[in-house]
Amino acid sequence: MDRQATYTETGKHNNPTGYIILIGAIVGVNYALAKLVTKAGVTALSATFAQLLLAGLFLYLLLHLKHESLSLKRRHIKYYIINGFLGITVPSLVAYLVLQHIPAWLLTVLVTLSPLITVVLSSIVDGKLIATQRLVGILVGLAGISFVTLNSAQVSQFDPIWILIGTGMPLSLAIANIYRNKAYPKDASSVGTATGTMFSQVLLLLPLLLLGDSLPALVEPIQDIWWIILGIGFLSAASYALTFFIQDRTDSVGFSQVGYFATVSGILVAALVFSEPISMAIFAAIAVLFFGLALTNGHIQLTKLRAP
Numbered sequence: 001m002d003r004q005a006t007y008t009e010t011g012k013h014n015n016p017t018g019y020i021i022l023i024g025a026i027v028g029v030n031y032a033l034a035k036l037v038t039k040a041g042v043t044a045l046s047a048t049f050a051q052l053l054l055a056g057l058f059l060y061l062l063l064h065l066k067h068e069s070l071s072l073k074r075r076h077i078k079y080y081i082i083n084g085f086l087g088i089t090v091p092s093l094v095a096y097l098v099l100q101h102i103p104a105w106l107l108t109v110l111v112t113l114s115p116l117i118t119v120v121l122s123s124i125v126d127g128k129l130i131a132t133q134r135l136v137g138i139l140v141g142l143a144g145i146s147f148v149t150l151n152s153a154q155v156s157q158f159d160p161i162w163i164l165i166g167t168g169m170p171l172s173l174a175i176a177n178i179y180r181n182k183a184y185p186k187d188a189s190s191v192g193t194a195t196g197t198m199f200s201q202v203l204l205l206l207p208l209l210l211l212g213d214s215l216p217a218l219v220e221p222i223q224d225i226w227w228i229i230l231g232i233g234f235l236s237a238a239s240y241a242l243t244f245f246i247q248d249r250t251d252s253v254g255f256s257q258v259g260y261f262a263t264v265s266g267i268l269v270a271a272l273v274f275s276e277p278i279s280m281a282i283f284a285a286i287a288v289l290f291f292g293l294a295l296t297n298g299h300i301q302l303t304k305l306r307a308p
Helices: 017-039 044-065 074-098 104-110 113-126 132-152 161-166 168-183 190-212 215-223 226-245 258-273 280-296
Strands: none
Touching: 017 044, 017 074, 017 104, 017 226, 017 258, 017 280, 044 074, 044 190, 044 215, 044 226, 074 161, 074 168, 074 190, 104 161, 104 168, 104 258, 113 132, 113 168, 132 258, 132 280, 161 168, 190 226, 215 226, 258 280
């Protein structure tokens, strides 16, 4: 594989690192907040619906303030539904479901599987091997996260089946990364696309929600933690708006690095909220993580890995 072919994807980057870090931090905080929601007795379906509805309303307000409109073209609606289902609804449902049984830090660690799954799927879809340096960078980042995990894990008793179920989240995120990179509508605004995606999933979940339980049973558990739900909705709106904003600044593999920073921020927040221990090893892992991201995005070049 020649050098030009190897670095075609990297050339798409336009310094997305700051956005990737910010999105990852927001996602990690949301996972920790989601643990509080599940502890309050809110079902996975109700929590996901409330999150998407609030995020959609916040985004629609932003869309109105920007004097932009929501595109209802057929191909845009198709993108809203598919991307939203794979990248938002499935991961959210899985997260709220497994958080009832496993620690918050463990869920954030599972997110780090997304970059490696994205690499494999991207290679299959594109019919070519991923650039060696990018693969090395992703593996370095994964090593950093593994280091965090080994130093943050607590002795917990739960059925391992929940780990298997939890892997559905990074798998769905990886598939969404690939689909978003291939099918993103170039003629739609980032906020408009995020808004349409949220509302498409609200309409998708509404019938299931109404069939699943009575209205009082849905509302009562949320009343005591409305401020947490509101915060999750606002943070979700911010992360999804940023996600679509950087669509043209990185590719599916580059964006999958969000998982690393979601893990770090999730562990840090869990340490504060749930009193999970934190050590200097986490800071060392963060340094390794940044190095891996710099390799993946081409900010640091390993000359020995360059093609002649």
